[in-house]
């Protein structure tokens with residue numbers, strides 16, 4: 001078990017000072033169990049906050065704060081099978097002196113002793129600090145921030161988006177630097193964990209075979225969450241998370257597994273994966289995490305400046321056409337019924353975009369939206385069938401809606417592909433004169449691999465894809481975005497190494513979108 005390594009955490013975020021509990025709070029300790037005995041005395045086998053703290057889903061009046069009691073995180077958590085009261089408090093200062101909200105919640109074995117508190121009654125657009133306590137153990141102090149009030153005029157917004165953090169391929173040096181940025185929040189676009197068994201060749205290995213059971217998924221999430229740089233990034237900002245495929249299994253679609261398992265087995269496996277994901281993320285519950293389905297698509301707004309539509313393009317999608325892979329399109333790829341989002345989510349998205357009064361309308365989703373023909377000859381298209389290139393009719397509906405609905409400044413942010421891209425989104429990608437109707441920024445991975453041979457293949461085909469303004473496959477990192485009413489700037493922040501924990505960070509390239517002018521240009 002790896003306890004929190006304070007030396008590697010940023011110094012000002014590694015504090016486990018005692019709570020300054022106010023008078024009267026002890027009344028909250030007389031909580032009674034709903035169905036089980038409550039753990040009366042602390043007998044933890046290790047530090048119970050080994051997975052750190054997190055916050056997420058910021059609203060103008062509230063935020064979700066998260067932790068999980070796991071004294072033995074890599075082996076099921078190490079908690080007794082009883083409900084445990086966990087005290088929490090939220091303050092307006094980093095020393096937790098001026099507490100504005102506090103309470104007690106029960107960590108239950110059914111949810112792996114995870115804790116999700118939807119703290120409400122907070123003021124908009126300000127920083128808060130939070131901390132948990134169980135028995136005489138206190139958590140690190142986390143920092144979080146509420147969203148600005150609905151349709152308030154705000155001068156700017158700063159966030160970063162990230163994706164794809166394969167533990168085995170590298171260290172989270174990018175998170176070490178991200179935690180030091182000046183951000184209001186972080187968006188994670190999926191592949192938070194990878195499901196694979198141990199592989200050699202990278203700087204660290206998964207500690208179990210391919211994950212299938214609920215216990216497997218819990219242990220894998222816990223392994224990832226032991227990383228001190230990841231913990232520092234969670235403790236520094238609220239996160240807005242969504243999943244892609246590897247939180248369950250590579251390239252799954254709805255209830256269709258990738259390979260080598262019965263559909264019935266996969267139904268159970270996906271439910272296990274979804275539950276463990278909920279247990280480890282600072283998510284506000286839209287629907288219960290039990291059973292086969294778990295709604296995760298949702299919407300946030302930041303004053304009058306930005307609306308953020310967070311999509312789930314795995315749970316409701318139709319199977320990849322043409323048998324997955326990189327290949328010419330078969331007729332299924334053009335099928336009007338092929339969908340990434342499912343009908344209901346698509347309607348929800350169009351409805352939200354149509355009613356938005358925000359300056360920037362952001363769609364946070366998983367795989368690359370823009371067309372990209374990987375063939376260096378324009379005669380024959382070679383496309384990635386797991387991306388929107390396999391769902392052409394659904395993409396056309398979305399891009400036409402941007403245009404016909406006169407959506408204000410649509411910007412799509414994407415992950416999945418472990419490399420950096422900037423695209424002008426066009427109604428007709430095959431026609432260089434077609435108007436841009438939106439902009440797409442695709443962020444590179446935190447640590448996942450982009451094979452060298454693909455770099456050459458993409459570079460050789462760039463001339464065939466004039467709407468693609470930028471590509472880089474060599475570097476890992478995150479994308480930092482600064483939004484004002486007149487301008488969006490995306491900085492591609494990359495680290496010098498993912499095998500050297502002392503890696504530095506630099507800006508590889510910066511792209512700007514001007515208000516009212518779809519498409520990005522290098523700055």
Ligand code: FE
Pocket residue numbers: 164165190191246416417418448
């Ligand atoms: Fe990935």
Ligand code: CA
Pocket residue numbers: 191244245246416417
């Ligand atoms: Ca993926």
